[in-house]
Amino acid sequence: MPLSEHTTLRLGGPAARFVLAERPRELVEAVTALDDAGEPVLVLGGGSNLVVSDEGFAGTVVRVATTGRHLDLVGDGVVELTVEAGENWDDVVADTVDRGLGGLECLSGIPGLVGATPVQNVGAYGVEVADLLVSVDVLDRRTRKVNQVPAAGLGLDYRTSLLKGTDSAVVLRARFALRQDGRSAPIRYHELARALGVEPGARVPAARARQAVLELRRAKGMVLDHDEHDTWSAGSFFTNPVVPDTELADVLGRIAVRVGADVRVPTYPGGPGRTKLSAAWLIERAGFRRGHAGPGGRVALSARHTLALTNRGGACTEDLLALAREVRDGVRDAFGVVLHPEPVFVGCRL
Template identity: 70%
Template sequence: MTTPLSGTGVPLSQCTTLRLGGPATRFVRATAAADLVEAVRDLDASGDPLLLIGGGSNLVVADEGFAGTAVQVGTLGRRLDPLGDGLVQLTVEAGEVWDDVVAEAVAQGLGGLECLSGIPGLVGATPVQNVGAYGVEISQVLDSVDLLDRRTGRVHQLPASALGLAYRTSVLKGTDAAVVLRARYTLTSGGLSAPIRYAELARVLGVGAGDRVPADAARKAVLELRRGKGMVLDPTDHDTWSAGSFFTNPLLDDSTFTGVLIRIAERLGADVDVPSYPAGPGYRKLSAAWLIERAGFAKGYRGHRVALSTRHTLALTNRGGASTRDLLGLAREVRDGVRAAFGVELTPEPVLVGCDLG
């Protein structure tokens, strides 16, 4: 059954990787899909505000907390089904820890998830964010999801093609209209990784772009790269007390991109090498980390009890004893500094609950 961990006032700082956030009025942990559905339906019928929590790795909660019921997803279960032609479908409940799933897939000789190793959070968040790293996005392996539609109260299956998956977003992001119950991924058997597309990872592995390597070798390399950037959770390391990358890499149309290049040249010189990447017809993606550093915010840049990670400019970290107000103050400073320097607006990647950047 779905039972409250505590009657009232559970601090949501206990449920986020930032270790920030005030209390929820009521806190419930659902350990089975049927209980999760029941809890959400009951709350919708009562009109009580609902906050769905997974691993808390992409959540910034106000110091005042959440005036409603926080439901933490704790549902477990995995299943493998052969599809033929060297393909396997992996079905996973939403409450499974994502990196545990990746580790098990690699251990079983399945390829496709290895470049997403070390990403914190639970399975249910992967289609919402279209999580990605090192040249791979969930959209490349996701087959379908089971959703609870809160408008109708019904559970149904949706193919990945219906989710509007794009760079770090989907039709599920920024809305509470549906709850992910489970996800299905199509993976390859045979022990090899997906083609290696990310230049940094290819260099570490000593292969060319598009080559495939043993999936376990790719996983080990990705984990080492992430550890070097403070992006593998460690309770003793304040560089990992974060929500991962706080800002998304900005996508600019060609005209805006040209204007930004002019501003960069005026500030930094015409011969500066600006990292950018194709992002679909007529668009380029800029590196948010590069912009932040060139706007004057180096790794380790400190605010009040918060700082940019000493190893990864995009991570805003709690150095101990911080508040959400402290974190948002640093985020505003960085956002406004980049805007003033280059005319680029940075967009937060985490979900902000009861707070905003203003």
């Protein structure tokens, strides 16, 4: 089974074997049986955050295809939404908006499945999964038991969690706390606030926020379109660098040497004692423009968004990695800032 058919980059060699798990019990039994047999296992969701080597995966891929969702009243205008891991994320977001529930609307248009969202602590336009997640059910592959883990126990941080980078657990389902008032989360992201014509911190109808987010994402080529190569990507390939405040002055000083002391470097809160820089801004100031081509023009930075590395058709994974290394090394050489990749790598590394 060519894994290029199961990743949004359309890249990746074959899997030796492929299993489709359509029910939670099938998923648990498949992974457990393969672990007991000592078989290499790759649990695959939507493939939207995955870079697979050209050699593929010499083991069994278990594709998560479980479905199901339900709502429970919590009280005080809050409901708890439980969703199986194999549900399409944007379909779930759209359904919550249609039901008059607020909270997930700013995470509209993000490709992939529900099970991956807590692993990555998916976020966009000022909202993260961590803001809404209540708990997850996971299969502990060491003990073979299914456990419910509260969000506070997942180590959720900027685009990461304790589940990322480890194959010790498989997310089976997730629970989110949503509001019944049909209003969005506070609009924190300035670009979105401008698009909506409101001040940061305002709340708007969830449907209005979703539509604005989708329009912004489409303009950046960040909504999947099978006929548009500019969307053949893993989304934002690099995370925004987070710098300890104790090192910020030195970092900004190095940047100023390159771009000029009168140029304002965009910075954002990165958590207690930390400041976030814009990876896209650094990439562009290091000399990489939108559409910058990699090997043979088979891969390129998106023509609309420098954080997306795209497959222009006919590419291989090594082409993508070569472009990613060029961008990473260029930013490091220009500013002394190391960009870290957001996707998960299978059988390859940057």
